[in-house]
Amino acid sequence: MIFWTKIRKSLFIEQNVTVLSLTLLFILIAFFTWYPILPIYLRELGANDLQVGFSYTLLALSFTLMQFIGGILSDRFGRKKLIVITNFFFPLLYFLAAKSNNWLSLISLLAMANILNALQGPSFFSIIAESVPKTKRGTAFALIELFLVLGITLGPALGMILISRVEIKYLFYFTSFTTFLCAIAGVLWLKETHHLRIGKNNFNSYKKLFNKKMFLIILVFTSLTLLYNLTTNGPFISLYANEVMSLDKSKINLLFALGGFAAVIYSLWGGKIIDKWGSKKVLLCSASGLGIFVILWSLSSAWLLIISMFGMLNVFAQSCTIAYNSFIADITHQQSRGLVIGFIGTCTGLIGSIGPSLGGYLKCQFSPSSPFWAGLIFALITSLLLIKVKD
Numbered sequence: 001m002i003f004w005t006k007i008r009k010s011l012f013i014e015q016n017v018t019v020l021s022l023t024l025l026f027i028l029i030a031f032f033t034w035y036p037i038l039p040i041y042l043r044e045l046g047a048n049d050l051q052v053g054f055s056y057t058l059l060a061l062s063f064t065l066m067q068f069i070g071g072i073l074s075d076r077f078g079r080k081k082l083i084v085i086t087n088f089f090f091p092l093l094y095f096l097a098a099k100s101n102n103w104l105s106l107i108s109l110l111a112m113a114n115i116l117n118a119l120q121g122p123s124f125f126s127i128i129a130e131s132v133p134k135t136k137r138g139t140a141f142a143l144i145e146l147f148l149v150l151g152i153t154l155g156p157a158l159g160m161i162l163i164s165r166v167e168i169k170y171l172f173y174f175t176s177f178t179t180f181l182c183a184i185a186g187v188l189w190l191k192e193t194h195h196l197r198i199g200k201n202n203f204n205s206y207k208k209l210f211n212k213k214m215f216l217i218i219l220v221f222t223s224l225t226l227l228y229n230l231t232t233n234g235p236f237i238s239l240y241a242n243e244v245m246s247l248d249k250s251k252i253n254l255l256f257a258l259g260g261f262a263a264v265i266y267s268l269w270g271g272k273i274i275d276k277w278g279s280k281k282v283l284l285c286s287a288s289g290l291g292i293f294v295i296l297w298s299l300s301s302a303w304l305l306i307i308s309m310f311g312m313l314n315v316f317a318q319s320c321t322i323a324y325n326s327f328i329a330d331i332t333h334q335q336s337r338g339l340v341i342g343f344i345g346t347c348t349g350l351i352g353s354i355g356p357s358l359g360g361y362l363k364c365q366f367s368p369s370s371p372f373w374a375g376l377i378f379a380l381i382t383s384l385l386l387i388k389v390k391d
Helices: 002-010 015-032 035-044 049-063 065-075 081-085 090-097 101-127 134-163 168-189 212-230 236-243 249-277 279-298 303-330 332-351 357-363 371-388
Strands: none
Touching: 002 081, 002 134, 015 101, 015 134, 015 168, 035 134, 035 249, 049 065, 049 101, 049 212, 049 332, 049 357, 065 081, 065 332, 081 090, 081 101, 081 134, 081 168, 090 101, 090 168, 090 303, 101 168, 101 303, 134 168, 134 303, 134 357, 134 371, 168 249, 212 236, 212 279, 212 303, 212 332, 212 357, 212 371, 236 249, 236 357, 279 303, 279 371, 303 332, 357 371
16 A cells, blocks of 8 residues: 555655546446447437437537536535535436436436536546646646546447447446446545635636636637537547448447547657647647548548547547646636636537537538538637637
């Protein structure tokens, strides 16, 4: 135990970062046994393409609406309390999702889970930023993203094995059990980092939300959210792989596992790149890279080329996420960090959540690759707007 503590400290990994990294890993392994094939499962439950797009819009919207409130509660009552309380609702929601037999009830339960994620999101982000020195935030967020993509990699790999042997509802039961164990871990080992709470009548932090720079930042991240929801966070990659590339569920899970593996490799040194070059510059380049490589992936036909292009787009998506987290941490202060993060998340998500519906409409009206071309447009807009943001 002492040996492990010394290793953890030598790597600048505080206990909170370690606990959140490990619990995130196990939750995502369980979650991603079924998430890559969720669009196909929704169609099996009776949803058409427009309804699948609407489902993902609902999921994206539900993840944003409560972030602002979550940020206020985080600054008012502390980081740990909000994370711990919301964690104990996930097991019940995934248990009920396993019993759903139509697409609308399933999406409703998953949307409720996203609302809880939105409530705890600012606390999760803030507790990481506040658990390490400022000079090591890039490394800390890279570590979190490393475990995140490990989960995204191992989950589909496990799902590829299980999906041909068990019904998908048992994968939801597995997720329910895993989230319960991780909720207990949070109670036992998370430490509070925010002890200076904002009073109910303190409006100084709210004034910081309304200025020209914040408006430009919101535009940048709105465009980035639209890029995500049209590509990696939307249903269109799985649908395209199934309909155009003729990949079955197991192959799709394998594709996501290999893409996640590429992101894992990048995460080993992605934080150091940000620490050296700065989060803004890395985010600018990564957004453009994601938009370009999702197009190159959609134009691929040979299996090795499909894997290679998918790996590259996952690397740029991972780089975007790490740079985004580090950038947000750099422009916020501890006293109001939860509030600002929640405000940005809500504002950008409200508009960005139309991405899946927009992509569904484009797919029906034009071609299966239309959402990716729209994503490229928003990738370029994101990069151009970032140039205008002053350091």
